[in-house]
Amino acid sequence: MVRRWWDWLLIGLSVVMFCAALVVVFLYAPREATMGDVQRIFYFHVASAWVGFFGFFVTFLGGVLYLVRGERRWDILSLSSAEVGLTFITMVLITGSLWAKPVWGTYWTWEPRLTISAVQWLIYVAYVMLRASTVGEERVARFSAVYGVLAFVTVPLSWFAIRWWRTIHPQVVSSEGMALTPKMVQTLMASLATFTVIYVTLLRERMRLEQAQDRLAALREG
Amino acid sequence: MLRQIGAILAKDLAAELHTREILSAMAVFAITAVLTFSFALDLRGATGEAAAPGVLWTTIAFTGTLGLSRSLAREQESGGISGLMLASEDRTVIFVGKALSNLVLMLLLEIVLLPLATIFFDVNFVRPSVVLIVVLGTVGYATAGTLLAAIAVNTRAREVMLPILLLPLVVPLLLGAVHATAGLLEGLTLAEVGSWVQILVVYDLLMTAAAVATFSYVVEA
Amino acid sequence: MPDHLTLAYVVFCVVPVGLAVSIGLRQRRVRRALEREDMRR
Numbered sequence: 426m427v428r429r430w431w432d433w434l435l436i437g438l439s440v441v442m443f444c445a446a447l448v449v450v451f452l453y454a455p456r457e458a459t460m461g462d463v464q465r466i467f468y469f470h471v472a473s474a475w476v477g478f479f480g481f482f483v484t485f486l487g488g489v490l491y492l493v494r495g496e497r498r499w500d501i502l503s504l505s506s507a508e509v510g511l512t513f514i515t516m517v518l519i520t521g522s523l524w525a526k527p528v529w530g531t532y533w534t535w536e537p538r539l540t541i542s543a544v545q546w547l548i549y550v551a552y553v554m555l556r557a558s559t560v561g562e563e564r565v566a567r568f569s570a571v572y573g574v575l576a577f578v579t580v581p582l583s584w585f586a587i588r589w590w591r592t593i594h595p596q597v598v599s600s601e602g603m604a605l606t607p608k609m610v611q612t613l614m615a616s617l618a619t620f621t622v623i624y625v626t627l628l629r630e631r632m633r634l635e636q637a638q639d640r641l642a643a644l645r646e647g
Numbered sequence: 648m649l650r651q652i653g654a655i656l657a658k659d660l661a662a663e664l665h666t667r668e669i670l671s672a673m674a675v676f677a678i679t680a681v682l683t684f685s686f687a688l689d690l691r692g693a694t695g696e697a698a699a700p701g702v703l704w705t706t707i708a709f710t711g712t713l714g715l716s717r718s719l720a721r722e723q724e725s726g727g728i729s730g731l732m733l734a735s736e737d738r739t740v741i742f743v744g745k746a747l748s749n750l751v752l753m754l755l756l757e758i759v760l761l762p763l764a765t766i767f768f769d770v771n772f773v774r775p776s777v778v779l780i781v782v783l784g785t786v787g788y789a790t791a792g793t794l795l796a797a798i799a800v801n802t803r804a805r806e807v808m809l810p811i812l813l814l815p816l817v818v819p820l821l822l823g824a825v826h827a828t829a830g831l832l833e834g835l836t837l838a839e840v841g842s843w844v845q846i847l848v849v850y851d852l853l854m855t856a857a858a859v860a861t862f863s864y865v866v867e868a
Numbered sequence: 869m870p871d872h873l874t875l876a877y878v879v880f881c882v883v884p885v886g887l888a889v890s891i892g893l894r895q896r897r898v899r900r901a902l903e904r905e906d907m908r909r
Contacts, residue, residue, distance in 0.1 A: 443884075466873060469877070473880075492864050508887075512883060516879055516883050520880065524876065544815055547814075547815040548815045548816070550811075554808070554811060555798070558804040558808055559801070560803060564801070568801070568802075571861045571864050572795070574857060574861055575791065575794065575861065576815070576816055579816045579850070579853075582819035582849060583818040583819050585819070589842055589843070589846075590822050627884065627887055627891065631891055634891055634898065637895065640902065641898055641902050
């Protein structure tokens with residue numbers, strides 16, 4: 426499928442916004458009092474987490490629509506969102522560890538957002554492995570849609586459970602303690618907008634790839 | 648409809664009780680697991696007491712995947728599910744029947760496991776409040792597990808797929824059950840561990856609804 | 869060994885670009901296969 430003008434617009438926007446966001450994070454956002462410059466990881470880290478979860482939601486949505494409508498394009502939406510979402514969640518985990526080490530002295534903290542990201546990561550990976558291990562295009566779509574739906578249903582509960590768990594074992598380790606000034610909030614919003622655009626762009630491109638593969642397979646069969 | 652569920656349940660349980668194959672495998676595995684944890688983590692004395700709820704539930708979680716996998720694999724080998732679908736049009740009935748039989752299987756295991764853990768860790772698991780938690784947790788686990796096992800058994804990786812699919816989804820159950828159990832063992836009342844019990848109940852309801860809604864898509868011909 | 873902030877932002881740059889490149893390469897492979905199919909006909 427040929428790229429339309431909005432595909433190019435998305436790609437262009439992604440690049441421009443990403444560069445702009447970098448500038449905002451490093452030059453506009455203030456230096457945090459207690460943590461210093463390393464705190465700047467926070468902006469893209471949190472943006473990745475929100476986008477990663479959103480990708481999860483889109484996978485769920487695609488799954489529901491596929492089960493109800495039976496149309497391949499919903500399955501394409503699901504699998505594409507899963508692949509892109511997994512990438513974002515991976516970044517959350519890596520950068521979370523990089524941030525944690527200098528600030529709290531340990532690579533892994535059981536901080537709620539990080540922990541729920543780890544759970545989401547495992548679910549995404551399970552989703553991908555399920556797709557790889559199932560034979561038959563229709564069956565793959567059906568199974569992964571069901572899994573996507575079930576998994577998504579459990580995530581809010583996991584979130585609450587993890588939070589409650591953390592409150593009974595409180596540790597100094599928490600980003601909740603960070604006071605956000607207006608400039609920081611703006612930087613966070615800018616990061617979030619940027620990552621959302623990047624997510625949509627990558628999602629669209631991944632879907633185009635899958636559509637092209639479908640066409641190739643159809644040609645070879647027919 | 649209840650009669651049909653009862654019929655499936657009775658048939659499954661009769662088959663299992665006849666050979667006791669799955670149940671004995673689960674029991675032996677569970678005991679081995681408890682021992683392994685104790686050796687590996689040096690769970691003697693006070694450490695053991697503190698770790699006991701966690702060990703109990705981890706053991707249930709892992710042993711459960713064993714039982715679920717075998718139960719559905721056996722079903723597949725004997726051409727079971729297709730036969731069931733001929734007998735009853737309603738997919739919900741099949742699912743509830745299977746989930747209940749898996750639940751009973753796990754409960755039977757827990758009847759063995761709880762006293763054993765009590766003796767082993769010198770903490771009293773065998774009391775009504777704890778039993779309630781165990782039942783609540785197992786219901787959610789069996790529901791999710793039955794559905795996911797039905798999927799797993801139809802993949803190339805088969806049984807190996809089940810823990811990968813199931814364990815991330817039972818995080819709320821594990822957290823809720825472990826903390827409720829731990830609280831109760833420390834002498835708290837059920838009301839005091841209420842928030843954890845809430846998670847278990849909400850999970851059971853949500854998962855049952857979701858599983859019943861989606862099961863027909865799993866066993867479509 | 870660069871500091872954690874730099875490393876983190878390297879990750880933020882490299883990972884999305886890496887995914888984009890991966891998708892792009894796969895797209896190219898399929899496009900070429902499609903062209904070959906078209907030529908065969």
